[in-house]
Amino acid sequence: MSLKLKALLKSPWVFHLSTGSCNNCDIETLDCLTPRFDIERFGMLLVGSIKHADVLLVSGSCNRMSVERMKALFEQVPKPCLVVAIGTCAGSRGIFKDSYNCPVPLDKIIPVDVYIPGCPPKPEAIIAGAVKLIEKVGGTL
Amino acid sequence: MTIIYLLVFGFAATAILGLITSWIDRKVTARVQYRVGPPFLQPVYDLVKLLGKETLIPAGASKGIFLIAPVIGISGVIAVSTLFWVNQFFSEGFMGDWIVAIYLLTIPSISLILAGFASGNPLASLGASREMKLVIAYELPFILAALVPVISAHSIRLSTIIDSQAGGVFAGSISGILALIVAIMCVQAKLALVPFDIPEAETEIVEGPIVEYSGPGLAIFKLMKNMLFFILPFFLMILFFGGLRLNGINILWTLLEYVGIVAIITVIRNTNPRVRIDQAVRFFWGPMTLIAVVAVILALNGL
Numbered sequence: 001m002s003l004k005l006k007a008l009l010k011s012p013w014v015f016h017l018s019t020g021s022c023n024n025c026d027i028e029t030l031d032c033l034t035p036r037f038d039i040e041r042f043g044m045l046l047v048g049s050i051k052h053a054d055v056l057l058v059s060g061s062c063n064r065m066s067v068e069r070m071k072a073l074f075e076q077v078p079k080p081c082l083v084v085a086i087g088t089c090a091g092s093r094g095i096f097k098d099s100y101n102c103p104v105p106l107d108k109i110i111p112v113d114v115y116i117p118g119c120p121p122k123p124e125a126i127i128a129g130a131v132k133l134i135e136k137v138g139g140t141l
Numbered sequence: 142m143t144i145i146y147l148l149v150f151g152f153a154a155t156a157i158l159g160l161i162t163s164w165i166d167r168k169v170t171a172r173v174q175y176r177v178g179p180p181f182l183q184p185v186y187d188l189v190k191l192l193g194k195e196t197l198i199p200a201g202a203s204k205g206i207f208l209i210a211p212v213i214g215i216s217g218v219i220a221v222s223t224l225f226w227v228n229q230f231f232s233e234g235f236m237g238d239w240i241v242a243i244y245l246l247t248i249p250s251i252s253l254i255l256a257g258f259a260s261g262n263p264l265a266s267l268g269a270s271r272e273m274k275l276v277i278a279y280e281l282p283f284i285l286a287a288l289v290p291v292i293s294a295h296s297i298r299l300s301t302i303i304d305s306q307a308g309g310v311f312a313g314s315i316s317g318i319l320a321l322i323v324a325i326m327c328v329q330a331k332l333a334l335v336p337f338d339i340p341e342a343e344t345e346i347v348e349g350p351i352v353e354y355s356g357p358g359l360a361i362f363k364l365m366k367n368m369l370f371f372i373l374p375f376f377l378m379i380l381f382f383g384g385l386r387l388n389g390i391n392i393l394w395t396l397l398e399y400v401g402i403v404a405i406i407t408v409i410r411n412t413n414p415r416v417r418i419d420q421a422v423r424f425f426w427g428p429m430t431l432i433a434v435v436a437v438i439l440a441l442n443g444l
Contacts, residue, residue: 003189004190004193007186007189007190007193008190008193008194010182010183010186010190011183011186011190035174035175035176038171038176038177038178040167040171040176040177040178040179041176041177041178041180043179043180043183043186043187047348048343048344048347048348048352049347049348049352049353051197051352051354051355051359052348052354052355052359054190054194076197078194078195078196078197078355078356079194079195080193080194
């Protein structure tokens with residue numbers, strides 16, 4: 001594995017992107033930063049600017065308004081970057097599958113590396129998903 | 142010889158010590174919040190990762206200044222740290238190098254202001270304008286506080302300031318301790334840490350001047366911040382504690398003083414909320430300047 005990718009897996013800075021979720025997944029994502037779970041142990045930091053991000057945490061069901069913004073944001077992430085779909089909505093649209101406002105699931109729009117199911121997923125599940133992401137790309141914790 | 146001083150001491154030694162200092166800062170912050178905190182090599186991982194990322198230049202940016210700003214900042218930091226190391230260990234320095242040090246220490250802030258205005262991003266411009274106001278606010282008390290050792294040592298050379306503290310450090314006198322308090326506050330603002338992280342306030346204006354930077358440019362800015370985190374406590378030690386003394390038991394004292402200053406800065410950062418820019422200006426031009434002036438008058442009377 002290249003040094004570039006190895007260093008990226010040791011310090012994945014995450015950017016939090018909601019595409020019209022009900023905010024439950026967002027709250028659970030923020031819980032990972034609290035002292036109880038402390039993902040800074042793995043070098044993860046929550047960054048405010050998309051230009052500093054390495055991992056995109058996408059939650060929500062990708063409605064028509066937010067899809068355009070999400071495409072624009074995905075183009076602004078400096079590559080290499082990884083994408084994580086958090087929650088059932090981002091994974092498969094969930095109960096909004098037949099909604100007029102959610103035309104396609106997330107992985108038809110941008111490439112997704114890891115899905116974390118749950119409505120909302122527990123912080124433990126999100127951390128397990130992050131570990132699976134790192135293992136999938138080829139690193140170890 | 143100058144090249145060796147610049148590369149080995151000015152860049153390499155300062156960068157390594159700066160990365161260690163930033164790890165201490167993150168670890169202490171984590172412990173204050175009952176967290177575990179990052180591993181020891183985390184600052185290095187961050188740096189290597191950022192060097193491997195793509196550089197994006199925003200459409201509205203002025204390209205040349207956008208790319209050159211980080212280089213200006215880090216070259217200023219390398220120059221000033223070389224000045225300190227050489228004065229500390231190798232030669233006499235030259236007449237008036239104290240003034241040069243004060244000038245060079247503002248170069249990082251200027252590079253951030255350039256970076257912010259060149260980004261073509263409203264948040265970056267806002268951050269740059271706040272940075273400018275903050276520089277205007279803290280420079281006066283900082284210079285007055287740094288003047289106290291000059292008055293006590295009767296010399297404007299850094300090496301003479303270090304030598305004249307062989308008998309007793311300036312932090313032991315009343316004027317010295319007052320000036321040290323002011324200087325630590327100004328260092329807090331120079332490093333843009335809470336409560337004076339107004340220029341980069343992550344929750345309001347994302348990261349301020351460096352919001353549009355990615356890849357190597359961001360890496361250089363992060364390294365510049367980390368190197369400053371070593372240099373500014375080092376400057377305080379030269380001014381008030383007789384520099385780094387590496388003979389016998391004094392090694393322990395040096396280590397204790399250095400870690401003490403870093404710990405004070407970190408604890409201030411972790412126990413305070415962010416102030417507004419007008420509050421910061423009032424704080425520095427009011428009480429801090431007053432204390433610094435009192436310290437200067439006491440120093441002139443030999444106290």
